Amino acid sequence: MHLHVIFPLAISLLLVLSPAAVRRCAAQERTDDAPPYKPLVSPLARDSATSLYTISIQDSGPLVVDLAGPLVWSTCTSDHPTFSCSSRECASANGDGVTPAPALAPRPSCRKRPNCACTAHPCNPVTGRCAAGDLTSSPMSANTTDGRSLLPHPVSFSTVASCAPENLLQSLPAGAVGVAGLSRAPLSLPSQLAARRGLGSRFALCLPGVAVFGNTTIYLMGFPLELTAIIGRTPLVKNPKRSGDYYIPVVAITMVWTSRDTPAALQPRALELDPATGRGGVTLSTVAQYTAMRSDVYGPFLQAFDAAIGAPGTVKKVPEVAPFKLCYDAWSLRPLKRLGWDVPIIRLELAAGASNNWTMYSGNSLVQVGDRTMCLAFLEMAAGGGSDDGPAVVIGTHQLEDNLLVLDADNEELRFSGILRGSGATCGSFNFTA
Numbered sequence: 001m002h003l004h005v006i007f008p009l010a011i012s013l014l015l016v017l018s019p020a021a022v023r024r025c026a027a028q029e030r031t032d033d034a035p036p037y038k039p040l041v042s043p044l045a046r047d048s049a050t051s052l053y054t055i056s057i058q059d060s061g062p063l064v065v066d067l068a069g070p071l072v073w074s075t076c077t078s079d080h081p082t083f084s085c086s087s088r089e090c091a092s093a094n095g096d097g098v099t100p101a102p103a104l105a106p107r108p109s110c111r112k113r114p115n116c117a118c119t120a121h122p123c124n125p126v127t128g129r130c131a132a133g134d135l136t137s138s139p140m141s142a143n144t145t146d147g148r149s150l151l152p153h154p155v156s157f158s159t160v161a162s163c164a165p166e167n168l169l170q171s172l173p174a175g176a177v178g179v180a181g182l183s184r185a186p187l188s189l190p191s192q193l194a195a196r197r198g199l200g201s202r203f204a205l206c207l208p209g210v211a212v213f214g215n216t217t218i219y220l221m222g223f224p225l226e227l228t229a230i231i232g233r234t235p236l237v238k239n240p241k242r243s244g245d246y247y248i249p250v251v252a253i254t255m256v257w258t259s260r261d262t263p264a265a266l267q268p269r270a271l272e273l274d275p276a277t278g279r280g281g282v283t284l285s286t287v288a289q290y291t292a293m294r295s296d297v298y299g300p301f302l303q304a305f306d307a308a309i310g311a312p313g314t315v316k317k318v319p320e321v322a323p324f325k326l327c328y329d330a331w332s333l334r335p336l337k338r339l340g341w342d343v344p345i346i347r348l349e350l351a352a353g354a355s356n357n358w359t360m361y362s363g364n365s366l367v368q369v370g371d372r373t374m375c376l377a378f379l380e381m382a383a384g385g386g387s388d389d390g391p392a393v394v395i396g397t398h399q400l401e402d403n404l405l406v407l408d409a410d411n412e413e414l415r416f417s418g419i420l421r422g423s424g425a426t427c428g429s430f431n432f433t434a
């Protein structure tokens with residue numbers, strides 16, 4: 001090849017490559033669209049291999065939804081921008097949970113200053129493994145909504161996020177690039193959207209299907225009424241030792257069937273949260289698949305369900321299928337027109353201040369494990385795991401699926417629909433068209 005051919009080629013390569021590299025870093029400092037900001041809506045999908053849920057909001061790929069997660073984190077390109085170790089963002093990421101999310105759009109630097117790039121500590125909610133990663137700015141996009149369908153213009157914005165090494169993705173769905181923490185912590189996704197977009201720290205989750213950030217009405221196709229106004233409400237409880245997590249004030253658990261109540265014979269205050277130690281209480285998880293109960297709660301709970309379902313003598317018990325403890329022959333269960341199977345309803349009785357108790361029907365309480373075997377979809381917490389200072393009950397996704405949940409940390413309130421099946425709507429029936 002002659003020199004005069006190579007030379008222009010080299011020049012044009014330079015012209016193509018170098019501005020692109022610069023642009024890639026600069027592009028992560030997005031200017032927010034103008035206020036007043038509209039509520040945002042993103043699809044939630046279930047990964048069948050892991051039973052985890054992902055949200056499509058980050059430009060580089062889906063993020064696993066972690067209701068108890070304090071940070072947004074993902075793998076990064078090598079030219080990611082960084083924050084200074086003396087920035088407010090760095091204080092929020094590493095603080096005591098007191099430094100609130102900065103109210104302005106993040107302004108990271110493209111030039112990494114050695115020794116003074118902020119390090120965050122993202123953790124994998126499934127494996128529990130943590131790693132160190134640069135705090136960076138993560139480009140995101142979402143559609144805006146009026147609560148019924150999409151508004152014409154999608155928006156792009158940045159959030160403060162942590163980089164994480166590729167191996168922190170272990171046990172997450174194939175294709176997921178990180179985790180979206182939705183806790184009350186200052187750098188969780190809803191806290192950042194609240195601080196910078198004035199959306200209020202209110203968001204709705206409906207698994208699997210849709211997440212909505214902001215103070216908005218919500219309609220699902222198949223059901224004519226606005227949902228947030230008519231569903232149940234309960235005060236949220238805060239655990240001083242795990243201040244990001246969402247707890248609900250459950251005081252008793254009762255099986256309700258054929259108009260008879262069978263309460264689980266729990267020790268007094270078995271479900272109570274001890275604010276001094278952080279032990280006990282009932283919390284919500286989008287990472288645990290099945291609700292897990294501390295042994296002293298699980299035993300009486302199983303007994304009550306077994307007694308309630310056994311009372312009429314029509315339901316045939318079959319050998320248990322691990323990890324479940326109570327299983328039934330589906331052919332002995334009576335199907336209901338709209339609500340699955342006719343089995344005892346599990347009623348979580350809520351403390352004063354709630355508008356309703358939380359009732360779980362078969363769609364949330366049973367799981368099919370074979371052709372004709374249905375099991376009670378609740379697990380005993382592993383001994384030691386959480387028994388010492390963990391929650392008494394962690395409500396998992398099998399129990400939250402097809403339920404609309406609206407978490408409102410500003411008002412310390414949870415709104416909950418119970419299973420939507422039977423109403424005509426499902427979590428998959430949000431109208432994702434303009």
Ligand SMILES: *[C@@H]1O[C@H](CO)[C@@H](O)[C@H](O)[C@H]1NC(C)=O
Binds near residue numbers: 154433
């Ligand atoms: C907005 O919604 C449209 C239609 O559902 C979809 O194709 C597009 O990817 C969405 N945009 C964002 C940023 O989520």
Ligand SMILES: *[C@@H]1O[C@H](CO)[C@@H](O)[C@H](O)[C@H]1NC(C)=O
Binds near residue numbers: 200410
């Ligand atoms: C949410 O919206 C409703 C109706 O527009 C309004 O009355 C209420 O004050 C808003 N709440 C917050 C926290 O902004």
Ligand SMILES: *[C@@H]1O[C@H](CO)[C@@H](O)[C@H](O)[C@H]1NC(C)=O
Binds near residue numbers: 350355357
């Ligand atoms: C929950 O159930 C208990 C027991 O039946 C009842 O006393 C209480 O009033 C119920 N709470 C609400 C808010 O309906």
